[in-house]
Structures are given as C-alpha cells and as structure tokens.
Amino acid sequence: MHGSINDAGAPLTLEHISRCFGDTMALDDVSLSIAPGEIVCLVGQSGCGKSSLLRIISGVDTADSGRILLNGTEIAGATSFVEPEDRNIGFMFQDYALFPHLTVEENVAFGLRRLSRREASASAAEVIGRIGIQALSGRYPHTLSGGEQQRVALARALAPKPVILLMDEPFSNLDRGLRERVREETISTLRALGTTAILVTHDPEEALSVGDRVVLMQEGRVVQVGTGYDIYDHPNSLYAAEFLCPCNRVEGIYRDGRVETVLGTFPARLGLPEGGKAFACIRPQALCLSGPDEGLPAIVVNRSFLGEIEQLLVRIEGVADLLRLRTTSRVDVKPGEPIHLTIDAGGVLTFAAA
Structure with missing residues (x-):
C-alpha cells in the first residue's frame, strides 16, 4: 500500500x-x-x-x-x-x-x-x-x-x-x-x-x-x-535491495524453502515452485574474512581503502561475477593472494528471478 x-x-x-x-x-x-x-x-x-x-x-x-x-x-x-x-x-x-x-x-x-x-x-x-x-x-x-x-x-x-x-x-x-x-x-x-x-x-x-x-x-x-x-x-x-546497498547477486535454485547456490544455502520465503530460479543477494558486509582452514577459498582481485572501510573485490570459483567485500578492519592482503571467506546469513536477501 x-x-x-x-x-x-x-x-x-x-x-x-x-x-x-x-x-x-x-x-x-x-x-x-x-x-x-x-x-x-x-x-x-x-x-x-x-x-x-x-x-x-x-x-x-x-x-x-x-x-x-x-x-x-x-x-x-x-x-x-x-x-x-x-x-x-x-x-x-x-x-x-x-x-x-x-x-x-x-x-x-x-x-x-x-x-x-x-x-x-x-x-x-x-x-x-x-x-x-x-x-x-x-x-x-x-x-x-x-x-x-x-x-x-x-x-x-x-x-x-x-x-x-x-x-x-x-x-x-x-x-x-x-x-x-x-x-x-x-x-x-x-x-x-x-x-x-x-x-x-x-x-x-x-x-x-x-x-x-x-x-x-x-x-x-x-x-x-x-x-x-x-x-x-x-x-x-x-x-x-541493489539500489539501497551494493549487493553481490548470485544465481540459485529454490528448493524446500531455501535458495541453493554455489556459495551455500539460504532460507527463503518466495512462493516459487520447487526448482524455480532465484537469487541470493549478499551484502558486502556479510562476506567475512576467515582462517585458512574454514570458509570458501577466494582470490583477491583488487583492494581499495575507503577511509572508514576497506573493500576487496574477490573471485570465487563457480561464481561468474567478482564479489565485493567490505570490512571496518584493516586487512593485510594484496591482489592475487588467496583468502578464505564465511557468509553471515543475516546479510543475505533472497528473491525470485524475474
């Protein structure tokens, strides 16, 4: 309304x-x-x-x-x-x-x-x-x-x-x-x-x-x-979602109340039929640096210092687009170096594909 x-x-x-x-x-x-x-x-x-x-x-x-x-x-x-x-x-x-x-x-x-x-x-x-x-x-x-x-x-x-x-x-x-x-x-x-x-x-x-x-x-x-x-x-x-905040859009499939993607599975209420196409919209702050023995492997493509935050563009195998990560912590990584990431599910939004 x-x-x-x-x-x-x-x-x-x-x-x-x-x-x-x-x-x-x-x-x-x-x-x-x-x-x-x-x-x-x-x-x-x-x-x-x-x-x-x-x-x-x-x-x-x-x-x-x-x-x-x-x-x-x-x-x-x-x-x-x-x-x-x-x-x-x-x-x-x-x-x-x-x-x-x-x-x-x-x-x-x-x-x-x-x-x-x-x-x-x-x-x-x-x-x-x-x-x-x-x-x-x-x-x-x-x-x-x-x-x-x-x-x-x-x-x-x-x-x-x-x-x-x-x-x-x-x-x-x-x-x-x-x-x-x-x-x-x-x-x-x-x-x-x-x-x-x-x-x-x-x-x-x-x-x-x-x-x-x-x-x-x-x-x-x-x-x-x-x-x-x-x-x-x-x-x-x-x-x-994308207008209000830069998002990492990842394609997925809707099954049993969840959107399944190459980065993980996220709860969703979309009213789609089983197997319907969907998107997970992962906010940059929901991507978190983790230790080498946990999380998703990624490669740093670019690093930008934005004052209050640092931004990394990373590549993850199986994901077509580069992903944007933002953190208020100082990070000591260079382009080309490997890192590992976890995803905070609270910063993930799900939508039906148009």
Missing part, C-alpha cells in the same frame, strides 16, 4: 497521479499521503519520476489523471486547478535561485508581497533569526558561500509558512563535508519548526538518514514505502 488515500488530517494527499510525455510514462498511478510534520524522501534512479512528481505537486506541471489534496481541499484534479502561487507550497531548488540584485533580507521577504512592507520585513526577520543567518541580512548572494546560500534559500522558502516544503536535490551542489553539515542543520530546523516536507534525492544514504519515511521509485511507479530501517532490512524486490 502506497499510503492511505484521502487520510484525514494529512497536509498532502496524492491520488492516482499519472503523467505521460509522449510515449514515456513519467508517473504511473502514484498515490501517497504525508502526515503533519513528516519529512518524506523520494529516492530512485535518474528519470524515475521524482522531480516530475514535485513539479506536479507545486503546480508547475499538471497530471494527466489523478488529483491532489492540500489540507483536505482539492487543488488539482479533473475539474479543479489552483495556480502555483495560490497553493501555499514552498519550493527549494537545486541551484537555490536567489535574486542576485536583492539582499538576503530582501530575498527572504520576496515571497511575502501580499503583506505590507512592515509585516513582510518582520516575518523575514523572524525566519532569518530562527535559521541563524542574521549576520547575512544585508549581504548579496554573490558574497555568500554555498552553505550560506542554501540557508538563505531555506529561509525564503519557509517565510510564507507553507503547508508543505518541496526540496529538489537541495544539497547536491555542496561539497561532501559541507553537504552533510548543512543537511543536518536543515533537517534539524525543519523538525524544530514542525515543517512538513518532501525531499528528492538520488542518494540512498541521504534518503535513509533523513526521511521519516522513504518512498522508492522506479520507472514512474512507487515500488516501496517505509521507514529507512524497513526498506533497508526488508526490501521487497531485487531492485530495492
């Missing part, structure tokens, strides 16, 4: 949203409801429909079918359409879209044009204070760092007190270290204000760490919805 339809009290409800561009189905029967104060992450491969859905929610684009409710009121449907500027929906763009000729305070106040100048200035000052950028008020965007521009964009989006805030890859233009810090500050601010938000990202780690719920999309469809823990620990498809 992709979220209850027409949930009472939901700031945003999407019902059966579909959108085609020529022969391409950008969105295919998407239904979802967002709870008050909830931060939901839309995640999936490029072109899966994440940004298209945001554009339709904001009113920049229209759906071919379905309807959208904001606080229980239909704002888009077969016979209704509320203009974007009248929806009270905030939008943060990937490039921030700050006006270069306006100061920070003027940028933040820009969306408050329906208020008097005094009221707009007071509202802008309030949100600037909440986000902690008072020292930037009189500066212009070109004098700000990327992180500072992002905070100004957040303040501008929040100033009108939107029913919901839409964020399209808001941190992707920042360097990694700054990205994590600004992301944490932004999410902390949204939670402190009780802001309902949808964040689009292509980064599964970002989605898992930020979202109260994660919505995984594939080719215009919602394929799984749940908490980060839910969809990581219990992916409902091979696509979900």
Whole structure:
C-alpha cells in the first residue's frame, strides 16, 4: 500500500497521479499521503519520476489523471486547478535561485508581497533569526558561500509558512563535508519548526538518514514505502535491495524453502515452485574474512581503502561475477593472494528471478 488515500488530517494527499510525455510514462498511478510534520524522501534512479512528481505537486506541471489534496481541499484534479502561487507550497531548488540584485533580507521577504512592507520585513526577520543567518541580512548572494546560500534559500522558502516544503536535490551542489553539515542543520530546523516536507534525492544514504519515511521509485511507479530501517532490512524486490546497498547477486535454485547456490544455502520465503530460479543477494558486509582452514577459498582481485572501510573485490570459483567485500578492519592482503571467506546469513536477501 502506497499510503492511505484521502487520510484525514494529512497536509498532502496524492491520488492516482499519472503523467505521460509522449510515449514515456513519467508517473504511473502514484498515490501517497504525508502526515503533519513528516519529512518524506523520494529516492530512485535518474528519470524515475521524482522531480516530475514535485513539479506536479507545486503546480508547475499538471497530471494527466489523478488529483491532489492540500489540507483536505482539492487543488488539482479533473475539474479543479489552483495556480502555483495560490497553493501555499514552498519550493527549494537545486541551484537555490536567489535574486542576485536583492539582499538576503530582501530575498527572504520576496515571497511575502501580499503583506505590507512592515509585516513582510518582520516575518523575514523572524525566519532569518530562527535559521541563524542574521549576520547575512544585508549581504548579496554573490558574497555568500554555498552553505550560506542554501540557508538563505531555506529561509525564503519557509517565510510564507507553507503547508508543505518541496526540496529538489537541495544539497547536491555542496561539497561532501559541507553537504552533510548543512543537511543536518536543515533537517534539524525543519523538525524544530514542525515543517512538513518532501525531499528528492538520488542518494540512498541521504534518503535513509533523513526521511521519516522513504518512498522508492522506479520507472514512474512507487515500488516501496517505509521507514529507512524497513526498506533497508526488508526490501521487497531485487531492485530495492541493489539500489539501497551494493549487493553481490548470485544465481540459485529454490528448493524446500531455501535458495541453493554455489556459495551455500539460504532460507527463503518466495512462493516459487520447487526448482524455480532465484537469487541470493549478499551484502558486502556479510562476506567475512576467515582462517585458512574454514570458509570458501577466494582470490583477491583488487583492494581499495575507503577511509572508514576497506573493500576487496574477490573471485570465487563457480561464481561468474567478482564479489565485493567490505570490512571496518584493516586487512593485510594484496591482489592475487588467496583468502578464505564465511557468509553471515543475516546479510543475505533472497528473491525470485524475474
């Protein structure tokens, strides 16, 4: 189930949203409801429909079918359409879209044009204070760092007190270290204000760490919805498992409630007939180095130091593809050397072959 339809009290409800561009189905029967104060992450491969859905929610684009409710009121449907500027929906763009000729305070106040100048200035000052950028008020965007521009964009989006805030890859233009810090500050601010938000990202780690719920999309469809823990620990498809974490896919046969592979036999509940084709999806951290007298023999093909972890690519006889092993321990092995591995069954997922 992709979220209850027409949930009472939901700031945003999407019902059966579909959108085609020529022969391409950008969105295919998407239904979802967002709870008050909830931060939901839309995640999936490029072109899966994440940004298209945001554009339709904001009113920049229209759906071919379905309807959208904001606080229980239909704002888009077969016979209704509320203009974007009248929806009270905030939008943060990937490039921030700050006006270069306006100061920070003027940028933040820009969306408050329906208020008097005094009221707009007071509202802008309030949100600037909440986000902690008072020292930037009189500066212009070109004098700000990327992180500072992002905070100004957040303040501008929040100033009108939107029913919901839409964020399209808001941190992707920042360097990694700054990205994590600004992301944490932004999410902390949204939670402190009780802001309902949808964040689009292509980064599964970002989605898992930020979202109260994660919505995984594939080719215009919602394929799984749940908490980060839910969809990581219990992916409902091979696509979900491999998108959320690099996996070692090994072919097998389903027999008597197990998937039999050249690497071992793993418990499975797949509903397949006996002898049906299946896959074991072995997460890199489930491959463990063992002593020379136990486990599976393998040959190291490549070793990479990734900071917190070390990664080995290994070859095992009978397995077509190289296997990826990740460990937080330091390993003293070189390409071409033999090693032995055991498999932690808790890190193995099983799926029916398509």
